Amino acid sequence: MTDPRPLHVLIAGGGLAGLATAQGLLKSGHTVEVFERDADLDRKQGYYLHFNAIGGEALRRCLPDDLFALYQQTSRQNYDRHQSIVLDDQLNELSSREHMGPPNDGPVPHTGVHRRTLRQVLSARLGPAMHTGSPVVSFVEDADGVTATLADGSTARGDVLVGADGIRSAVRTQLLPQVPVIPTGIRGIGVYGRTPITPELDALMPDILDQGVLMAVDRKGSRLLIANFRPRRAADEAAADLAPDVVLDPVAGYIMVSCSLSEGTVVPPVAEWTDQTAVDLRESMLAALEGWHPAARAIVAGVELESMFAIPFGFLEPADDWASSRVTIVGDAAHGMLPTLGMGANLALNDAALLVDQLDRVARGEAELVEAIGTYEEQMREITYPILRMTLDHDKNFGGGALEEASGDRHAG
Template identity: 25%
Template sequence: MQAQDRVKPSNQKLPIGIVGGGIGGLTLAIALRQFELPVVVFERVKQIAPVGAGISLWPNATRVLHRLGLLKALRARAQEIRTVRLQTDDGTLLSQTRAPGTFEVPSMCIHRADLHQVLLQALPQSAVRMNQEVARFERQIDNVLVEFEQGNTLSLDALIGCDGLHSVVRSQVLGVRAPRYNGYAVWRAIARAHLPEHADGIGTESWGHGLRFGVFPLDESRVYWYACANEPMNSPDSPSSKERLLSLFSSWHPPIPGLIDATEEAAIIKHSTFDRPPAKTWGSGRITLLGDAAHPMTPNLGQGACSAIEDAFVLARKIMTSGDIALGLRAYEKERLQRTTQLVNQSRRMGNIGQWSHPLSIEIRNTLMRLMPDALGDLTQRKIFSYGK
């Protein structure tokens, strides 16, 4: 953005409050500070623990992270992804896309804790207040009054709900509604392993009958993997997640059973897969939503965090170009609603197809995937990855 296009909001006296210090909230704080806007992030946990598995960041997100000056630090901790292969459960290639490696910025797989650390390090300590759980807010004439579970209150210039799938800000703006369960669980973990077949930035996803398994290298000695299986919501694993996954994937192609075997039970994280039907609005006045609070999506496109990162940059830019907080927030929503609605719907469709379990549907699906020219897959991905170019 050119300097002459910047119009610092004339009506801003107090900081902008960001609820949630996840990937979306921290990126937003960095973007707003880059435009010299005062911000404060409220995070409910006392300390951000170095947990979690891997996460893929595609060019639409790394483009923003580059603009925020973070790409070098991220690159030093991440594995670039250049090619993604789709395979069957016996390892037969169905299709491959090289789109991830063909942009001016890289695609990458990184440990979530590393991504969080890079984001946190880009902010002064005073910008992130831990152990501050937002309970509710109240709109006032020129500001927003926020109440915390800890008993304190604070006046802010605006409030951006970046508080994830079960957002309290969203509940107050759009009403309390349970998220939508998609019929399958996802397990994720990092295993100690070196996979020469994944050298040169190759990631794979293998599809079976109601089961999927993804493998992405993190570095020379660590591999991020995930698995999906159809099951009722919040089902417990018995006797353990590792045993369950070993029994589901024992006959799959290498390195899958070996990777599960090489993973410690404590490192396996399991989630039921939720999203929400796209909303038509995310706020009014000095309130809006961002990231999973606004448009939670299934993980099938690897775009949940990427789209939160896109949101953050657009929101900061819209505030700066409109010169008024409320107008800036509406301009942000206008730009982001269509894009994120498409991602939510596409991600859900892709998950549904990937989780098919009827043998005949799978035969047809796999034949079509094999016949589909790789260029078509490239084209679909390029459309998503080109955003903000």
């Protein structure tokens, strides 16, 4: 066995998986450097993230107590049903299924988070260990460590390199060049936006819309994804109380929306968006919801134009077992998947907790480094690959198959 000592870990990517890994390693006494391609946290990546006990308990493992409490208190308010629910176009329930994961009980169950708030919590106290605007583009491994090369030509040296740089990961591309990104789409999901919860809109909405992430569908093929976010406590107030050194942006209650577009609507590449693009897309959404419940149409009509963006979905074909080394991958870099089951963020955080546990074994002298990384990779594949495969059939798996049934009825007619 190696001599017990803390490790110095390089992390490519400052998303949820990379930051959780950094926090967990620091909590255990290791040192880290995080290299994030974005210059700040302003890039539009999404809003509400559904959490279950897999992701929530991984955060408990990785975060110090006060930051974990801050995550809990800035999460969404409790809801009565921990289920995926499918509605019809009049917002009546069609079908439901239990959320995946272990029991999610207790006084503060895991519900969901505002992505930006969680990323701010996860980046708290990293200080000079966080390098923004500095993506890792390649690496060289030797017997004593790993040297990562950054986009500006500079290098960093560590015991381990963790690729947490997303589905189009430069680290994975070099580590596993045989694993390409497979672009695809999900009917009715792809253009996202955010609608403020005003008193007038709140009065229109049926109570069932407070039960988590829901999908509504009509018999013409239009779909509406709805997830409202009402935090347990205001983010800035919770931070001032629980972790005064942490700055969180205030977040008012909102509804995350993704909706079908009317037939023939083309979504231009992000580089080609103009001020008119969001206006046209919102109007196309409203046209797709002709005849729907007034609350559904009001939710879409209220989408803030500046909040809208499109996600080019893709997934990774699960890679066969590979030779472990000082370089490994977590989150979307390891198992980028479709958002079908709301499991991507949960599994990414679970990766972080699993990897930290294994690197702690090395630091205690209980395992060789490459052996421990291999154990993490085996655990990660065993947990995530079956779920990745399930996400590829959205209609079958969302809401107990109601979307599949609606699709079948439509084709039969």
